[in-house]
Amino acid sequence: MFVNQFLFLGAILFCIGVYGVVARKNAVLMLMSIEIILNSVNINLLTFALRNGSTDGHVFALYIIAVAAAEVGVGLGLVLLVYRNKKTISIDDLSEMRG
Amino acid sequence: MSLLASESEILAPLASGWFLEHAWLIPVIPAIAFALIILIGKRLPMKGSELGVLSMISSLVLAAGAGYQWIQRTNSATEDQFVEPVIKSWSWWRSGGFDFGIGQHIDGLSILVLIVVAFISTLVQIYSLEYLRGDRRYTHFFAALTLFSGGMLAMVLADNMMLFLLGWEIMGLCSFMLIGHWWEEDANSRAALKAFFTVRTGDVGLLVGISMLYFSANDWTQEHLGVSGFSIRGISAWALSGAPNSTVITIAAVALFIACIGKSGQFPLHTWLPDAMAGPTPVSSLLHSSTMVVAGVYLVARLYPVFFVGLNILGSGGNLIVIIGGITIVISAALAFVQNDIKRVLAYSTVSQLGYMMLGLGAGAWLPAVFHIFTHAFFKACLFLGAGSISHSASHHSFDMKRDMGGLRKVMPITFTTWIISTLALCGVFPFSGFFSKDEIIDNVGHNGYNLFMIIGLIGAFMTAAYMTRATYLTFFGEPRGASAGHADHGDTHNSHDADASHDAHDVEQSHGPHESGLLITIPLIILSVLALSSGFLNATPFGESWERMKLWVEPRSVEVVEETHLGGPGESLIINLPSAEEVHSKSVCGSAQPETGICYAPQLNHAPFKWLKAMMSMAIVFLGIAISWILSTLLFTKRAPRLVGLTQRVKILGFGHKLLVNKYYLDVLYEKVIVRSIAYPVARAAYWFNQNILDGILHAIANSTRKISGWVYKNVDQLVVDGTVNNSATLTKSLGTAAQPTQSGKVSQYAALLFSAAAVAALVLVIINT
Amino acid sequence: MNMLQENNWLLSVGTFLPMVGVVLMMLMPKAKDQSVKLVALVTSIATLAVGIYTAFKFDFDQAEKMQFVANEKWISVIKSSYLIGIDGISLPLYLLSMVITLLVVIYSLDHVPSPGKPKAFFSLLLVLQTGMAGTFIAQDLILFFVFFELVLLPMFFMIGVWGGEQRQYASIKFFLYTMFGSALMLVAFLALFFKTGAESFSIPYLIENGGSIGKNLQVWIFAGMFVGFAVKVPMFPFHTWLPDAHTQAPTQGSVILAAVLLKLGTYGFVRIALPILPSAARQWAPYIGGLAVIGIIYGALGCLAQTDMKRLIAFSSVAHMGFVMLGISTLTSFGINAAMFGMVAHGLITGMLFFVAGSVKERYHTLEISKLGGMLTQMPHLGWIFGFCTMASLGLPGLAGFWGEFPAILSAYNPGAGLNETVFRVFMVIAALGTVLAAAYLLWLYQRIAFGTPKNSEHDSHSTHDELHDVTTYEWLAWTPLLVGILVLGIVPNLLFSVFDPAVQVTLSAFGG
């Protein structure tokens, strides 16, 4: 197995995730795209862990999973709040911060 | 300018004369006549045609005079002496230190073709006086014919490739103008376009080939002969000198041959030639059978040393020329079987015969091939004019053999006789002219070791005999059909006419039904058929050495020539011919090794000794072809007019049993369905299908896709990208001012997009910098 | 460089005589159309007469030398002088500009394009003539630049005022494009000036001293000039202004544009860029050649995609100028001779084609190819003239077009010293293929327009039939010289080659032969 096959998988997923973040208007879907990005990062971390024969990567991966869980929790909470106030979760409609 | 002639002196002991020295007048006369016809033609009593005919007659006289003097010249030389061509050249233009000449190169080959061209042109113009009488563009027609003759004659006597190219292209132009003569009809103008374009595609090879030869040969020719690398004499000598780089000369030869393929309708660029029959019949007769299409063959024969060395003729294995020639012979002969249009049969036959010429040249049979140019011109022109005569006087301008012809031998005895003579000549029946040329080609091809191609040649001969028999049968035998039976249905046949619109003047005449054509048409036919019968005796190998006049007159002698060149400026090259004693008697090394002391102008070629046995064998094949085809034709085509009386008669003439008559329908089915349909038709159809769908299809596909690509490029690249960049830069400037505002939209996804795009670009830049 | 100074008033008179006509016209009342036309005609005839007298006095045995040289003080602050002269390269182009102007004036006598205003129109024509002639005689870079730019304005107005429907767009595009090129060109000129010691702008001086500039810098200066001239030529990919400008310009504008203006660019290459910066030219030559052959093929493909006759002819200019540039890029005297010949030939042929297109437009009120047809039936003379030009344009031997095209192809087989032969031989083959495409699009055009039966039945219904008159007297007068020129140059190419050759040899002396 090549190092690159995993890294490329990670890269492709990352780019798909980026596309999702840019293209999606729906906040929930945007969060999902972020999850894809995070997972692609995890794949990278674990690949390097295997390559370098260390377990640091595993630790980071676990931390990322944990942080992601927290992020989803808070993120969805925010979405819920927004929805309750504005009856929409379309990100584009949240432009109060326009300069 | 330096166009003034400076008298050149040829101090060789060879005879020369006014006609040879002034052969350059031959193309000049038609050129002047062309200008006169264009300028004042319409005001003349015969609308300019008299100028055309007169100019052709004077060219013919000059050419004949030159021919006579050339014969004297060859006779005055000893048997092994190199007969110096009569070369004169003047500076045409100079550029960048290079001198480009214009001039004449008269030797046996050019004299031969000059006479053929001038002769056929004269006859065709006389014929056209009647054939096109009352045509809307009568004057233009004669102008174009005259210009064509001028161009072809100029090409034939060109002393350098530049002038050659000039003539070559003028012929292409005239071909375009004449095929599209009745351009009101879309099909005609399309055929004209196709012809010009196909030939022009091949011409790329000519441009490339000439350029390559010029730059590779120039140094050598300047040093040894004092002529430029365009000079035909120079190139020939250079090719045989052993100096040329073998890759360069091979590529140049292939490039030139591509041009020949286009011009001479060789496989796979032959498809334009049958379509070119959309032109008036005299045009088909002159340009597309006897003269213009042999230009490619002429180029090979003219620069034979280049092809000889470049393509390794006489070397082991086949070479490009024989392969193309061989394929062309069979493919086009097979196509001739499925044609209903009499001119198309003849057109495919022309392609096939050109294939023979190429085959001969490629196999080292130079003289038979050149001789075939000569004989073919007469009988093929005669056949075309015959077809024209039929359509003009009998079939109401239709060329459809199956629908509008048949049984014409009685009403058109002269046309019929000349047709039969020419057909026999085309088939190569002894003692008609085709025998002496075509059989020689086949014989020499075998003699030079190309056995496979000899067999192809014989198969071709068989097929030639067969399809010509079929055409003859359909046209002259059987019951009259359609227009030739006198009940022409105007509306129905108009589509297949080649001259409907312009021949309205003749409609009154048409009401008399089929009849023999007038004298202006039949006299050229008779003259041509006499030549078709007799011209072969000019090189009748079967009767021994003394009959081989052409070999003596036309074939360049492959003698190593020790030359002394006198550099007296353009037009004054003085050549002294000094073959040393031992060279005269030893076998020439030309073509096989590097000449040691002198210069070679022609490679040493062998001639097959004539054997009656071989001739008998090929005769047998030809007769077999005629017989089989005759039987098939009888059985096939009479089905359409099933009158028992006529049938019995015909079959009796043939000496067939009564049984066959009784079982006529049964045999019809058998032959047509079982034999012809299952064997001949599929092959021929497949070839025709290949022709129409694959080759033409590729052409169309290329044309279409080029158009599509160009459309796409135009639309997307040109209009959007290149143009768009410019347009956008203007809008960009404008929008830049307001560009900053939207970035502050407050929209998260936009921020994300910007963030990521910036990151992406930055990443890319980093990567590129670091790698 | 040797210079001959006799009769040095001739060139100035020839160049500025049209301005006298302009002044005269300005003094005339607007209403007097006829006298305005008369003045324009007389002026252009007089100009041509001076031109012919110049050619008569020109010493053809010394065509390589600058003749009729005048050197006066002009803007001494920037060391620019009024230095003019003419040699074998510029003489034919100088005369060409005069001939074309005269013919255009003759043509315009009968065909002032809408919206009329003959006074302004003829004035612009004559100003244009001064600019063109001046460019060809200027031997000082600043003077050259001034004339080069002087050409722009009248053309801009000609397209913008007398043009077609999208004239504004086309004229602005034309102007901006050329200005963009000129800006870079001016920078290059200034760089040249300072890098040769800020002594002089005169071309002969720069030719002597240009070689001393460092090679890298030369390449950059050449790049500036390249863009300036390439836009004018126009070379791929700087050509997109051309189809628009041609399509929208009035007939007269198109003719002058095609016949003379495009030549300013190629002339600039031969006169300025190559001799002053020889080593940069050698560096650039393969790229120029490459762009040239791309232009040849690309222009031809563009032509095949056109549905508008005038636009097609405009695209064919791109292809033809590709041949010219290919000849120049070989850096051999043979190739540059071919290019010079090609310039003149293209001027005559394409100018003529635009005349025909203008007449077609005038008669049929459309240039859509699909709406045209059967021209030979309705107007046989126009049809035959059109056919003649088509044949000349596709490079039929015996007509002028061939002698620009074939030698250019030929020269690419053997490019100048220091250039990669293989690359140029590939160019040669591609260019040769370009001739096939040229045949294709021109014949296709001709077949669709001239052959067949007339299609404009709806046109006949709402206009009188006599609008479809054949070639008129004015048209004959304007066209015959061009047609004769095409034929004569085709038969006797040495008429031009003998004039160009010595001068080109001198130009190339910087390349060592």
Add this chain to the structure above:
Amino acid sequence: MIAQNIGFLIIAIVMIVAALRVVTTNNVVHAALWLVVVLAGAAAQYILLAAEFVAVTQVLVYIGAVMVLFLFGTMLTRARIGAESDLNNSYKKLGIPVGLVMLVAMGLALTDSFGDEKLPESAKVVSTQEVSDQIFGPYLLPFWALSFVLLAAVVGAIVLARKD
């Protein structure tokens, strides 16, 4: 090794397709389910990468918890469970070049750095013990920090989502 490669390939393709569906589908619930596929695939890849514990955690936390959160979030915000048309914003097209440029950049960097370097053949599976030794050894401080983050998140989420 071959079996592993094949496995990798199949899973990778499934993941990529699923991920593409996540970002393109017009149905939020479908997107969530496709995301499950991606996450499960990722878990499988972790196993191929000899990371058992992480894989198990992935399944538990992501597929078990996060997905449930997503589905709840979806249901709480939108009653409609079906195709919708306005999930994408008008800058959709911009995403494609951005993604491609990034991919190109990463691809260049990756091929340049790692070329055809191989992973160690006989990689020993990392045991849970080793991982825990790391977490509770050198990485203890981050672990604490993370615990606080999680706590804060839980509190925050409750505060945010609470109705009042």
